[in-house]
Amino acid sequence: MQDDKIPKIFISYSWSSDALVLDLANRLVSHGVDVVLDKWDLKEGNDKYEFMERCVNDSSITKVLIICDKAYAQKANDRTGGVGDETVIISSEVYGNARQEKFIPIIAERDEEGKEYVPTYIKTRIYIDLSDPEKYEVEYEKLLRNIYEKPQFVKPKLGKKPEWLEEEKANFFPVKDLIRQIRGSNTPVKRRNCIARFQEAYIEALRSYYICGVKPEEAFNNFLNTKPLRDIYLDFVETVAETEDNYAEVLAEAFEYLYNKLSCIKTFDPQANYAYEDDLDVYKTLLWELFICVIAYLRHVKDYAAINVLITYTYFLENNLFGGAIDNIYILFGE
Incomplete structure (x- = not known):
């Protein structure tokens, strides 16, 4: 990513994570990230399905954050509701490219045993964990670095053989x-x-x-x-x-x-x-x-x-x- 380019992301989520998503979106915007969110960008009269498909496939959107809680995982697996529609669109992209880095699972909730709720189709993806308040800031920084493509640990340039x-x-x-x-x-x-x-x-x-x-x-x-x-x-x-x-x-x-x-x-x-x-x-x-x-x-x-x-x-x-x-x-x- 060019240093002067503004990163643009889309957030896919279930209504059950409204509070977390809105807080996250506001914070990302304050840190220079252009966030596409249905609450802000989906207007009356718009085609909801077309909006989702356009956001997932839009080349200007560099990252799609998938907010994973219990409700989202269940709807994604059952292909029900708006989450189910988004899952159909996103999963085809994920399965079509095993190295697809555009889609980032965000853990918002865990079960009683501490196991994260993640839809089956992205279960093997490395995620960002925002479910633990004590680790939130560390994980948020990881997310922000990922969005800006500024990792904390940078592989040094390859030198010459001695x-x-x-x-x-x-x-x-x-x-x-x-x-x-x-x-x-x-x-x-x-x-x-x-x-x-x-x-x-x-x-x-x-x-x-x-x-x-x-x-x-x-x-x-x-x-x-x-x-x-x-x-x-x-x-x-x-x-x-x-x-x-x-x-x-x-x-x-x-x-x-x-x-x-x-x-x-x-x-x-x-x-x-x-x-x-x-x-x-x-x-x-x-x-x-x-x-x-x-x-x-x-x-x-x-x-x-x-x-x-x-x-x-x-x-x-x-x-x-x-x-x-x-x-x-x-x-x-x-x-």
Whole structure:
């Protein structure tokens, strides 16, 4: 419904609900709803049946409220009186369209056992319950929201699938399997061999994230896509911490090795003769994120000695985009 469009409704009811219907109609009008009611719109000389049929089928009438009390339900089921005539018209519309949302049952009365009076033909429809004074205001608001098509709970717009879910971009099984092998190794030699193989497999998994001449937005999205591998590396860190006595040095050596491999264009394009510094930013950013996450993990487990090893370790890092000899020695966070 357009925001500036005035909703128009018709109320079908039995004389037994006169008071409720008139009060409801007046209140709806006060809230901007154009109500078509026989007391207001059916004049002497008008054809009552034609009036009912026109109101039910009028495309400008967006909702038909069916006020359900004992008398209305009985007349509707027996097809007697004016209610019976309206039932013939309404039921054909309801049965003709299982998803018809135009017709809203309004419960006005319940029996001694608390069961609502509803005509058989609309028994399965979700209703508005105005029979309980304590719940009247809540139910009235639901009705008003329905008429204006302004529901209290709105389904959010469908977003995009997170790009990091595209795990098929890289084959993660080898790195995950090597973590299991590290954890299950029964000798230090076998474990160290698995750790070395993990580093190679990790670099291999990262190859698919290399983009030459990357644009800023593309670089950012590419970095977001590395989340699965970031989480895998943190699993590796936890496994090494559980299995190696001097695990902090093992991790420091691993960071040094990864940096030198991931900051060299030859790792991703052995035939490269030129490259842009930005082409490898995704890896440098990932490494800094990993380093921060590892420090946070060590802080969580209160291994301050391991933190000291990592931040004072002498890292021999290559600063040549094409690799080769080490040009400088970096002492990260050291004096």
